[in-house]
Amino acid sequence: NAGVTQTPKFQVLKTGQSMTLQCAQDMNHEYMSWYRQDPGMGLRLIHYSVGAGITDQGEVPNGYNVSRSTTEDFPLRLLSAAPSQTSVYFCASSYSRDQPQHFGDGTRLSIL
Amino acid sequence: SQQGEEDPQALSIQEGENATMNCSYKTSINNLQWYRQNSGRGLVHLILIRSNEREKHSGRLRVTLDTSKKSSSLLITASRAADTASYFCATPPTGYSTLTFGKGTMLLVSP
Numbered sequence: 001n002a003g004v005t006q007t008p009k010f011q012v013l014k015t016g017q018s019m020t021l022q023c024a025q026d027m028n029h030e031y032m033s034w035y036r037q038d039p040g041m042g043l044r045l046i047h048y049s050v051g052a053g054i055t056d057q058g059e060v061p062n063g064y065n066v067s068r069s070t071t072e073d074f075p076l077r078l079l080s081a082a083p084s085q086t087s088v089y090f091c092a093s094s095y096s097r098d099q100p101q102h103f104g105d106g107t108r109l110s111i112l
Numbered sequence: 113s114q115q116g117e118e119d120p121q122a123l124s125i126q127e128g129e130n131a132t133m134n135c136s137y138k139t140s141i142n143n144l145q146w147y148r149q150n151s152g153r154g155l156v157h158l159i160l161i162r163s164n165e166r167e168k169h170s171g172r173l174r175v176t177l178d179t180s181k182k183s184s185s186l187l188i189t190a191s192r193a194a195d196t197a198s199y200f201c202a203t204p205p206t207g208y209s210t211l212t213f214g215k216g217t218m219l220l221v222s223p
Contacts, residue, residue, distance in 0.1 A: 004154075033211070042200065042215035043155075050209060058210060090154055097204045097211050098142050103154030 002026050006091050006104035013081045013111045021076040021107050023091030029102070031094045032074040036060065036087040037106075043090065049074055050097075081111045116144075116201045116214035124220045131188040133217040135201030136181075144177055144184045145202040149216070155200060158186075191221045 007022045025032065033048035035058075045058030049068040063085060065077040074093075078085060088108050092101040116137045125131055135144065143162045147155040161168045161177045161184065168175045174187040188195055198216040205212070 035213070040215065043213040045210055045212060048210060056209065059212070092155075097209055100145065100157035100160060101147075101155070101202070101211065103156070105154045 004091055004093050004102050004104040006089075006107050008107060009105070010108045011110070013078075013109065015081060015083060015111060017078075017081050019078050019081065021078075021089055021091075021109070023074045023076065023093075023104060024072050025074075025091075025093040025102070026072065027093060027102065028071060029093035029095055030071065031096050031099075032068070033058070033092050033101075034064070034066065034074070034076045035090045035092065036085075037090060038087050046076065046089075078109075083111050085109065086111045116203045116212060118199065118201055118214040118217040120217060121215070122218045122220070124222070125191055127191060127193055127221055127223050129191055129221075131191050131195070131219055131221070133186045133199050133219070135184045135186070135203075135214060137184075137201075137203045138182065140179075140206045141203045142206055143204065144175075145211075146173075146175060146184075146186050147200045147202060147213075149198045149200065151197075158199075188219075191219075193221050193223050195219060196221045 004025045030051045034046040035043040047066040049055045088106045091104045094101045119134045145160045146158045149155045172189045177184045200216045202213045
């Protein structure tokens with residue numbers, strides 16, 4: 001099993017550009033989530049999904065969009081990149097919120 | 113806002129010593145989870161303790177949970193240099209579908 005796969009690993013964007021961070025898992029997990037990690041801020045929840053077709057906002061959803069058309073994939077879209085979105089983004093999956101989360105290795109995103 | 117907060121923010125010890133990290137949270141929970149993050153990597157799940165449990169062990173890890181004080185501690189015994197990492201607690205608040213993480217404790221174990 002590959003676990004949770006995030007692509008790309010690194011990305012540099014210009015302000016105003018859009019892009020999609022990919023997340024895929026092969027464990028048949030229903031619960032998936034996106035976090036951003038900034039120095040001194042810990043992990044903050046952006047969006048999450050409890051199953052295909054169901055998504056909801058986390059703590060810091062502004063500027064991000066998600067969809068969940070399949071159990072395996074949970075892409076995160078930046079609509080119009082801003083320097084404040086420079087961060088490390090982590091995707092995680094599990095059978096449910098109350099089960100151990102499996103994390104990808106992150107996408108390091110810089111917005112100039 | 114952060115549901116869980118770890119203390120201390122940073123901890124530096126020698127190999128062979130024990131390391132204790134604490135986590136406090138604000139609302140009632142179903143369970144509390146501890147994770148480790150090595151530099152440049154994703155988080156790895158260490159241990160989950162349910163709200164009706166008081167103590168749990170896994171190898172050199174011991175976790176306690178005091179729901180009356182809304183706090184948990186993670187003890188790593190006989191620390192090794194390979195234990196150098198950041199450690200996070202995560203709490204799923206009762207009645208919510210989210211899982212929130214604290215800011216973490218950065219542990220440095222020197223040979």
